[in-house]
Amino acid sequence: MLHENRETTRSRVVIFSDALSVLQAVQNPQNKELNTLASALTNLQQSTEQTVIQWIPSHCNIQGNEEADRLAKEGGQLPQDEQEVTYEEAKTIVKEKQKRRWLHQHPDYNKKDAYYLLPRDDQVVIVRLRTGHCRLKHHLYTKFHIGDSASCPCGTSPMTVQHFLQDCPTHQNLRAETWPADTPMRDKLYGPMESLRRTAAFIRASGVAV
Structure with a gap:
């Protein structure tokens, strides 16, 4: 959207996201799955004075993020095309499931202990x-x-x-x-x-x- 509306886009751009795993993946040059996104961000940075991607731990009532969350939930309800899960995706799913199971089994866990x-x-x-x-x-x-x-x-x-x-x-x-x-x-x-x-x-x- 920012590329398509360069004329009306301000010279300084801040993109907020609560998807920390995506932001970390973009910074990993070995991750080829996000090449398109990384390329788009590079082009955007070149066409603006400053482009910043800011991680936020939650939506914080930012309208754009609230709308993105709503659309993501809506998309999750739609029929999904059958696609093979990559090794990285499978590893992430397994790790997240194990983490949830461990936290459920250890209700007294306090990471600040x-x-x-x-x-x-x-x-x-x-x-x-x-x-x-x-x-x-x-x-x-x-x-x-x-x-x-x-x-x-x-x-x-x-x-x-x-x-x-x-x-x-x-x-x-x-x-x-x-x-x-x-x-x-x-x-x-x-x-x-x-x-x-x-x-x-x-x-x-x-x-x-x-």
Whole structure:
């Protein structure tokens, strides 16, 4: 449309799109499927003072994008010609389906979780403590009947994650060194990266395998 209406097109053009995958594909010189689009954009850039393609995460009430979305949905309802799916298209479909399945299976996933910034060894410690699937006596005895009881060696309570991190008198001094101020369980297991590192360091210093 811009090519057909050069006379009425302004010298500076901005095209908004929420199709990030398309914008990334256009920048890939090895992707031959979008040669026509890439060529059209190059020609447009040469005939204007400035041409910019701006990615937006959503339509943001921009009328042109709202209309494009409406037309795309309308086109999706029409009968589609049978065409073979390319390898790249098939790979994209599979990856997207796997991603949706994984997110559905992990409703608590938070991409901003500091857990993902930790070294691998610390991640293992934190995830075991979060889930309770660990080698503390309470879990081993109640789930797998391993050991003689679920009691902590201190003899005051079952050896749960809560007891070990918060109350076990055997590690009271180490706990005070690691957390000088009173710290709730949630901060120890779901807090910022420094809090998670302290928790992992506490476990290693205690000598108890989790």
